Amino acid sequence: MTTQVFKIPDSLRKDVKYSFCPGCDHGVAVRLVAEVLDELNLKEKAILAASIGCSVTIYDFLNVDSIESPHGRAMAEATGVKRARPDKFVFTYQGDGDFASIGLAESLHAALRGEKISAICINNTTYGMTGGQLGPTTLLGQVTTTSPTGRNLEYYGYPIKIAEHIALCEGTAFSARVSLDTVANIRKAKEAIKKAFEVQIKGLGFGFVEILSTCPTNWKMTPDQAHERVRNEMMKTFVPGIYKDITNNKQAVLV
Amino acid sequence: MTQCLAEKKVLTKGNYAIAQAAILAGCECYFGYPITPQSEIGEFMSGKMQELNRAYVSAESELAAINMVIGACSTGAKAMTSSSSCAVSLMQEALSYATSDQLPVVLVSVMRGGPGLGNIYPSQGDYFQATKGGGNGDYKLIVLAPSTVQECADLTYKAFYLAHKYKNPTVLLADGLLGQMMEPVEFKDYTYPEIDNSSWALTGAKGRDGRVIRSYAPLAEDQCVFLEKLYQKYKTIEENETEWEEIGTEDADILFISFGSTSRNVKTAVKMCREKGIKAGMLRPITLYPFPNKRIKELSEKVKKVITVEVNMGQMINDVKLAVNGKVPVELINKPVGAPPAPEEILLKVEDLI
Known part of the structure; x- marks a missing residue:
């Protein structure tokens, strides 16, 4: 007798053309979100506020009700959905540019208000969809199409550490940074997503996960090289970990 | 309150x-x-x-x-x-x-x-x-x-x-x-009547596929179909929804067109004009979109002059001119900002304009 040990999550649409670049971590992240939606039995009560950037196509993959938000405004739209329908499960899926540059005000204020919303933010240190420009998370020294000699302080200032900032908001119930570079880390990422979803279900506050991801196309790397970069370069500035978890008595501290 | x-x-x-x-x-x-x-x-x-x-x-x-x-x-x-x-x-x-x-x-x-x-x-x-x-x-x-x-x-x-x-x-x-x-x-x-939203509203994909409310239309053909x-x-x-108010338009020579709070002073100015023997009337658009251009066109066949009264530098006058389509002159009485022109002020300007 055979036992099924692996299947396409019910929360993923079937027969959809895969549109992310080869080796991009978006595919893994979307699958993890779908698995958690399945496991927490949320598909039928979930409403997604999608965003602008490579993340926009998430509604082509997730088989849940979705509203597409203007660039940076996903957290405002999610707030509107949740306040109108508090019984629904409301979440966003955004890139770092959407969440932490053009949408930083919406993100911080949603966390400060303690909105019962869960947010997933993909950090790949660049604007992927537009061809690899400097974004809010671009590392110091990183070459992009708009930092041709590398990010320097004089012209560009510092990258933002998103998970730490969100953890400092008092309305945040859970904030973590995870990565998808190894199987072990993918498992941890899924646990973090689950936690960020559960704090909403329990009505505890804002749930947030920043996912360190690859952009092999714009980084001009193979998928393996890209994951090496996540480990060797990104994690030095963006240290993975749980920055706040009120269910586990872990509070953010100012350092 | x-x-x-x-x-x-x-x-x-x-x-x-x-x-x-x-x-x-x-x-x-x-x-x-x-x-x-x-x-x-x-x-x-x-x-x-x-x-x-x-x-x-x-x-x-x-x-x-x-x-x-x-x-x-x-x-x-x-x-x-x-x-x-x-x-x-x-x-x-x-x-x-x-x-x-x-x-x-x-x-x-x-x-x-x-x-x-x-x-x-x-x-x-x-x-x-x-x-x-x-x-x-x-x-x-x-x-x-x-x-x-x-x-x-x-x-x-x-x-x-x-x-x-x-x-x-x-x-x-x-x-x-x-x-x-x-x-x-x-x-x-x-x-x-309350409108039934159940065919499109996001309620959670219960017993159906997820609905997507989106504006993203990567293919030009899709965008063409949508816009049509x-x-x-x-x-x-x-x-179905164009709405306006008319006073004194049955026999008017001068047709005022004015909306919002400004139209109240125009209403008084219409009375004052009539007391002076000037046959004035007013059309007040209540819906600015849809604009009552068909009615303005009809009236422009009967009047001698159209005057828009606005508290701006002349904005609605552009839509009025399109509706009138050159049939009669279209003039502007305006104030850039602040309280609308007083009825007396409107009357003086009308006397200048005719």
Whole structure:
């Protein structure tokens, strides 16, 4: 007798053309979100506020009700959905540019208000969809199409550490940074997503996960090289970990 | 102001009348950011909505406020925001999205002086902003223009109805004068039919595939098909919802066209003209989109001159000229910003113009 040990999550649409670049971590992240939606039995009560950037196509993959938000405004739209329908499960899926540059005000204020919303933010240190420009998370020294000699302080200032900032908001119930570079880390990422979803279900506050991801196309790397970069370069500035978890008595501290 | 809920007829400001009417129309969610001369709307809503256990958020910006409205509307809820001029400028991107998403957004826009920060005096300088839009792409907003505090209430009801009936953002375009002015208002029962949103609203994908409310149309062909359909809807709106008021147009030689608070002085000027033997009449568009261009065209066959009276540098006059199409001269009596030109002032200028 055979036992099924692996299947396409019910929360993923079937027969959809895969549109992310080869080796991009978006595919893994979307699958993890779908698995958690399945496991927490949320598909039928979930409403997604999608965003602008490579993340926009998430509604082509997730088989849940979705509203597409203007660039940076996903957290405002999610707030509107949740306040109108508090019984629904409301979440966003955004890139770092959407969440932490053009949408930083919406993100911080949603966390400060303690909105019962869960947010997933993909950090790949660049604007992927537009061809690899400097974004809010671009590392110091990183070459992009708009930092041709590398990010320097004089012209560009510092990258933002998103998970730490969100953890400092008092309305945040859970904030973590995870990565998808190894199987072990993918498992941890899924646990973090689950936690960020559960704090909403329990009505505890804002749930947030920043996912360190690859952009092999714009980084001009193979998928393996890209994951090496996540480990060797990104994690030095963006240290993975749980920055706040009120269910586990872990509070953010100012350092 | 809180007496509004208890009593049917009250003496109140336009801003309170709008807020109270929104409550009575069944507005479930208010999201806003303060700006003079409409801050009373948010103040009133903050108390009442919480008292009624409805949604209220003091948004971090107008960008956030209008997008919260979009989020709420995507679930089929009755939701609104209110703002003014320079801050309505911040909402233009979202209004463009909301027309493409076909969502029943209600925006109350209480005009003040501009451009830029301008001032808090009354103005009609946002006629273009409301009717032509500052957002990208081809779209229309339904625009209702009250001229009395009573109409502020009545047209707020209508704004919710039309927004939901046509799934199109609808603007109640008032001005600082109406917002701040006190008049008696009778709050009638909300008798418009409730619109069934169940075929499109986001409710969770229970027993069906997930719905997507989106404007992203990567293929040009898809966008063409969508826009043709959208403009069919606008044609229906134009055929069914154009509303205006006329006085003295049966035998008029001079046809005034004026909207909002300004039209009240024009109404008096029509009387004064007639006392002086000048056969004047007035058409007051109540819907600025759809604009009563067919009726203006008909009247332009009978009158000798058309004069628009506006508190701006001449905005609606452009739509009037298109409707008149060169049949008769179209003149402008205007004031750039502030209280509308007095009836006496209008009369003097008419005597100059004829």
